[in-house]
Amino acid sequence: xxxxxxxxxKQAGVSFSTVSKALRNSPLVTxxxxxxxxxxxxxxxxxxxxxxxxxxSRRTYSIxxxxxxxxxxxxxxxxxxxxxxxxxxxxxxxxxINQVDAAVDTFNRFNVxxxxxxxxxxxxxxxxxxxxxxxxxxxxxxGNNPYPTIDANRKKAIQLAxxxxxxxxxxxxxxxxxxxxxxxxxxxxxxxxREKLHEYSIPELAHMxxxxxNMDSYDGYSAAKSLLTGSQRPTAIxxxxxxxxxxxxxxxxxxxxxxxxxxxxxxxxxxxxxxELDVPxxxxxxxxxxxxxxxxxxxxxxxxxxxxxxxxxxxPEILVRKSTHSVPMVHPTL
Amino acid sequence: xxxxxxxxxKQAGVSFSTVSKALRNSPLVTxxxxxxxxxxxxxxxxxxxxxxxxxxSRRTYSIxxxxxxxxxxxxxxxxxxxxxxxxxxxxxxxxxINQVDAAVDTFNRFNVxxxxxxxxxxxxxxxxxxxxxxxxxxxxxxGNNPYPTIDANRKKAIQLAxxxxxxxxxxxxxxxxxxxxxxxxxxxxxxxxREKLHEYSIPELAHMxxxxxNMDSYDGYSAAKSLLTGSQRPTAIxxxxxxxxxxxxxxxxxxxxxxxxxxxxxxxxxxxxxxELDVPxxxxxxxxxxxxxxxxxxxxxxxxxxxxxxxxxxxPEILVRKSTHSVPMVHPTL
DNA sequence: ATTCATAATAACAACGTTGTTTATTAATTA
DNA sequence: TAATTAATAAACAACGTTGTTATTATGAAT
Numbered sequence: 001x002x003x004x005x006x007x008x009x010k011q012a013g014v015s016f017s018t019v020s021k022a023l024r025n026s027p028l029v030t031x032x033x034x035x036x037x038x039x040x041x042x043x044x045x046x047x048x049x050x051x052x053x054x055x056x057s058r059r060t061y062s063i064x065x066x067x068x069x070x071x072x073x074x075x076x077x078x079x080x081x082x083x084x085x086x087x088x089x090x091x092x093x094x095x096x097i098n099q100v101d102a103a104v105d106t107f108n109r110f111n112v113x114x115x116x117x118x119x120x121x122x123x124x125x126x127x128x129x130x131x132x133x134x135x136x137x138x139x140x141x142x143g144n145n146p147y148p149t150i151d152a153n154r155k156k157a158i159q160l161a162x163x164x165x166x167x168x169x170x171x172x173x174x175x176x177x178x179x180x181x182x183x184x185x186x187x188x189x190x191x192x193x194r195e196k197l198h199e200y201s202i203p204e205l206a207h208m209x210x211x212x213x214n215m216d217s218y219d220g221y222s223a224a225k226s227l228l229t230g231s232q233r234p235t236a237i238x239x240x241x242x243x244x245x246x247x248x249x250x251x252x253x254x255x256x257x258x259x260x261x262x263x264x265x266x267x268x269x270x271x272x273x274x275x276e277l278d279v280p281x282x283x284x285x286x287x288x289x290x291x292x293x294x295x296x297x298x299x300x301x302x303x304x305x306x307x308x309x310x311x312x313x314x315x316p317e318i319l320v321r322k323s324t325h326s327v328p329m330v331h332p333t334l
Numbered sequence: 335x336x337x338x339x340x341x342x343x344k345q346a347g348v349s350f351s352t353v354s355k356a357l358r359n360s361p362l363v364t365x366x367x368x369x370x371x372x373x374x375x376x377x378x379x380x381x382x383x384x385x386x387x388x389x390x391s392r393r394t395y396s397i398x399x400x401x402x403x404x405x406x407x408x409x410x411x412x413x414x415x416x417x418x419x420x421x422x423x424x425x426x427x428x429x430x431i432n433q434v435d436a437a438v439d440t441f442n443r444f445n446v447x448x449x450x451x452x453x454x455x456x457x458x459x460x461x462x463x464x465x466x467x468x469x470x471x472x473x474x475x476x477g478n479n480p481y482p483t484i485d486a487n488r489k490k491a492i493q494l495a496x497x498x499x500x501x502x503x504x505x506x507x508x509x510x511x512x513x514x515x516x517x518x519x520x521x522x523x524x525x526x527x528r529e530k531l532h533e534y535s536i537p538e539l540a541h542m543x544x545x546x547x548n549m550d551s552y553d554g555y556s557a558a559k560s561l562l563t564g565s566q567r568p569t570a571i572x573x574x575x576x577x578x579x580x581x582x583x584x585x586x587x588x589x590x591x592x593x594x595x596x597x598x599x600x601x602x603x604x605x606x607x608x609x610e611l612d613v614p615x616x617x618x619x620x621x622x623x624x625x626x627x628x629x630x631x632x633x634x635x636x637x638x639x640x641x642x643x644x645x646x647x648x649x650p651e652i653l654v655r656k657s658t659h660s661v662p663m664v665h666p667t668l
Numbered sequence: 669a670t671t672c673a674t675a676a677t678a679a680c681a682a683c684g685t686t687g688t689t690t691a692t693t694a695a696t697t698a
Numbered sequence: 699t700a701a702t703t704a705a706t707a708a709a710c711a712a713c714g715t716t717g718t719t720a721t722t723a724t725g726a727a728t
Contacts, residue, residue: 002684004683015708016708017685017686017708026687030707045466047439047467049684049685050443051384051388051389051394051684053685055385055686055712056687056712058713062440062444079431080431092440093430097414097427097429098417098427109381109426110396110428111383131381217550218580218584336714348678349679350678351680354716363676364675364677382714383715385715386713387715389682389684389685389714390714390716669728670728672726672727675723675725676724678720678721679721680718681718683714684713686711686713687710687712688709690708691709693704693705693706694704698701
């Protein structure tokens, strides 16, 4: 039997509506009684009943996040940031690891003020049939769904990376990334890479695009190991993600390949963690804080029934750190 | 403006209380009107308002999970399982990645029926001062907090592992595990290992206990690499976790050390994923499904105000797979 | 045909809160 | 001192539901 304002009212010898006002710090209650009531509320460890409150205010000041894939560092970082930002705006974040439709259903029942859907997996469900009275925001898929969407320009990111390497004089550039059958995002990166090869009239040799089965550091490690011990060693590698990069770094270290002097590495995923690796890694992508800020802002907007654009494309940036360097005059294997 | 039963009532030309009964499939409404109302509700994409419902029923049929550390595979697997099990019991799982006290506060406001706290990090807060009207269940810490707690007997697990190796004739056994300053669990495993050494009168040589900085696969990899290339190569390794084990496996593979013929590996963490590694790994620990089932059951119990034991200790099991074998007659390096 | 039982639906109260309206008290003025 | 105003606090209505109670319509039995 949870404590209610009526219990407090009885204890304080005052009407329950006075208690309500006191707890909400209304000017309609004198400071003295306010203080007294606050004290009693604390002692009785009172929690406002969100259900009752939201029933009358039509607001819960909470945001639901649908997060079906819980095992990716970049996403963890992103969610942690969004969570923190929402908190500073007095919003509470609720997560669900259910399927998108079930999670949306749940959040509707709880009357959250807005729902954020991480749809990176491109789960198979009919996005047009998602029943929801709560406004939705998608992160990850552009177009083809009727909800506001935020995504990152992955193509541009790879282009930035490539151009940076070209500027440094690199020609023998490899891309390491995973390429699952139905992942539109990874495809985008690979094709951007190939377009750039074409633009600079660089023929695509074997092993210039190394696709991995997974996004794990190991996949990066294995790919890099075989790539760097092969006959056609590149002078620079573009990595598809933070996790892969960690593996690549490890491989290089093992082979005593000096980074950046003997090999340049540039990685997708613009997260602070890039700075903490053995060699601080030059990174491309939309800064994770920018993503978090944008998502948070749009969430707050749709929660407050403001108009938001149908889709927001975030532009990537390049942050040059220690891992990229001009191509060595004498290539060790060339 | 969300659809309410009143809207449906108006549409169906019937009183709102009839709609309520129809939607809840009450026998007090004739099948004909029931069907009609259900149809209309569907068309209007109606969602029952949880706030209103829970206000009167005093139940939300939802469980809050406090999950401050979101980056560990075993925990992800565990939560995924608990989530699924609760779902089959018609309960909804809500996650929060906030600090324990803030998350408990949030869940109290939402009137979840029970709260599960993952307290593996032993976060610094006064557990006795956690204000909550909702029943709490802790996973991970035994004793010293006033709430029901479920934990796994880690000591026993390491003992099982050790005994198994002894049975196979191993004497040169190493333990690889991380040992952060304040992690009681990891300490428990290490000290269990040392006790066993003592029990079998095996002197502890250098590198018999290799502590890593992190729980990452890399840490396992590095540790194993140095351990296996050193002069005192063990015939068997006990690994502190799944992630470490993956690294160890990788290292062995690279060094062309045949598992299990040249080296036995046994790992903590009794999860199905152990079976899917290069070499299926013999594992000790409480089976993850057992943990999930126990937690789920206790959650349902406390949600329904049943009495539950103060603390439940789960007993570990050993599952022998392909990675352990009797000690080679001729030790390669001895 | 009138009464009575029953089936079907409608009306009502309650859950805990907030915002508004009304009543009470204290302070000020004439 | 009586009247008026300002201050405080109490009472009330509403939010969307559910469970209980009251009402109406239907049909059977006398």
